Amino acid sequence: MSTAALTLLTGPWAARAVTAAVRLGVFDELAAGPATPDELATRLGLHRPGLERLLRLLTGFGLLRTDPAGHALTEDGAPLTSGHPRSVRLLAEFYEEDHLRAAWDDLEAGLRTGDTPFAVAHGRPVFEHLAGAPEQAARYTAAMAAGSRFGDRLPAAVDLSAARCVVDVGGGDGGVLAALLTACPQLSGVLLDRPEVAGRAGAALRGAGVADRVQIVGADFFEAGAVPQGADVYLLSRILHNWSDDRCRALLNALRVAAGPGGRVLVVERMVRSEATDGPDGLLPLLFDLHMLVMTQGRERTEDEYAALLAGCGFVAAPAVALPLGFSVVTGTPAGGGVR
Ligand SMILES: C[S@@+](CC[C@H](N)C(=O)[O-])C[C@H]1O[C@@H](n2cnc3c(N)ncnc32)[C@H](O)[C@@H]1O
Incomplete structure (x- = not known):
C-alpha cells in the first residue's frame, strides 16, 4: 500500500x-x-x-x-x-504566526460558504486587518520581502535598457525595487503601497543606496488617480494573485491609462502549470493558490489566464520568462502602442 x-x-x-x-x-x-x-x-x-x-x-x-x-x-x-542572499528564514517564522494559523483553521468554513477564511477568522480582509495591527503588518511586509528576492534578475528576463522610470505598484518594503535599481543605474522609481506600509519602506532603499532615486507614495492603488502617470514600467510583483478577476481588471485598466501608449506592465507571479501539476514545481503554485483562497479574494493563475486578463485591459502579453524561487514574469505592452 x-x-x-x-x-x-x-x-x-x-x-x-x-x-x-x-x-x-x-x-x-x-x-x-x-x-x-x-x-x-x-x-x-x-x-x-x-x-x-x-x-x-x-x-x-x-x-x-x-x-x-x-x-x-x-x-x-x-x-x-x-545571511543567505535569498534567505526565506523570515517566511519560516511567518507561516507559524497565530493569525495565519487561525485563517487556515477556517478553510473548511470557507469551502462551505465561499467566504474568505481570513475574513471569517478575523472579521475583515487581510489588508484591512494589517492596517490595524502594525507589528503583524511589519512582520508581514518583511516576510513578503524575504519571499521576493528576484529584483536583481528582472533585467536579465526583461529588456529594461531604454526604460527610465518604474513604478513598483504594491512595492512592500521596497526590496524588489532596490535590487532592480541597483542592477539598472539609469532607472529611477516610485514605490506605491498602502500608507502604513509605504511609511516604513525607506530602510531597504537607503540600505541599497538608491533612496535618492525613489519617490515613496502612500495610497490605495484602487483609488482614482492614485497610480502615477507616464512611467515606462509598472511592476506588479505578487499583486494580482491577491485579487479577484474584477479587481485585477480595475487595477490593470488604471495602469493602462497611467502608462499611456509607451509604457508596459510586468506581472510577476508563481504561475499554475497547465500541464504537470505534480512534483515540487507544479505543486508549489497549487499550494499558494489554496493559501490565496484562505487569505484573500485572489488566486494563482496560469500564464494563459494572466494573458487573458491583460488582453481584456488593452495589453498584449509576451511569453512568461522564469525568475528565481519559482516565479515568472509576463510583460504586457499596450495593444497598438510603442514601448519605451
Ligand atoms: C504580497 S505583497 C507583495 C509585495 C511586493 N510587491 C513583493 O513582491 O514582495 C502585496 C502588497 O500589496 C500591498 N497592497 C495591498 N492592497 C493595496 C492597495 N489597495 N493599495 C496599495 N497597496 C496595496 C500590500 O500592502 C503589500 O505590500
Whole structure:
C-alpha cells in the first residue's frame, strides 16, 4: 500500500521540524561550516539526543548532508540561514504566526460558504486587518520581502535598457525595487503601497543606496488617480494573485491609462502549470493558490489566464520568462502602442 497519504498527513510535522531548526539556530550555526551534533548541542545549548534525531530528519529532507566533520548545509538548506542572499528564514517564522494559523483553521468554513477564511477568522480582509495591527503588518511586509528576492534578475528576463522610470505598484518594503535599481543605474522609481506600509519602506532603499532615486507614495492603488502617470514600467510583483478577476481588471485598466501608449506592465507571479501539476514545481503554485483562497479574494493563475486578463485591459502579453524561487514574469505592452 502506498504511503503517499500518510506522508501528506504528516506534512505539518515536517514544517514544524524545519521551523524549530530555524528558530533554534541550527541552520545559522551550520552556515559557519560543518559541525558534529556534540558541537551544535554545545554551541546552541540543546539536548543532544533530540538534536541528533532532528538532524537525521533534516538530512532526510535534503536540507543537510553528512560530512566527515559532522553535518553540513546543502544548497536546498542554505536559504534557511539568515545571511543567505535569498534567505526565506523570515517566511519560516511567518507561516507559524497565530493569525495565519487561525485563517487556515477556517478553510473548511470557507469551502462551505465561499467566504474568505481570513475574513471569517478575523472579521475583515487581510489588508484591512494589517492596517490595524502594525507589528503583524511589519512582520508581514518583511516576510513578503524575504519571499521576493528576484529584483536583481528582472533585467536579465526583461529588456529594461531604454526604460527610465518604474513604478513598483504594491512595492512592500521596497526590496524588489532596490535590487532592480541597483542592477539598472539609469532607472529611477516610485514605490506605491498602502500608507502604513509605504511609511516604513525607506530602510531597504537607503540600505541599497538608491533612496535618492525613489519617490515613496502612500495610497490605495484602487483609488482614482492614485497610480502615477507616464512611467515606462509598472511592476506588479505578487499583486494580482491577491485579487479577484474584477479587481485585477480595475487595477490593470488604471495602469493602462497611467502608462499611456509607451509604457508596459510586468506581472510577476508563481504561475499554475497547465500541464504537470505534480512534483515540487507544479505543486508549489497549487499550494499558494489554496493559501490565496484562505487569505484573500485572489488566486494563482496560469500564464494563459494572466494573458487573458491583460488582453481584456488593452495589453498584449509576451511569453512568461522564469525568475528565481519559482516565479515568472509576463510583460504586457499596450495593444497598438510603442514601448519605451
Ligand atoms: C504580497 S505583497 C507583495 C509585495 C511586493 N510587491 C513583493 O513582491 O514582495 C502585496 C502588497 O500589496 C500591498 N497592497 C495591498 N492592497 C493595496 C492597495 N489597495 N493599495 C496599495 N497597496 C496595496 C500590500 O500592502 C503589500 O505590500
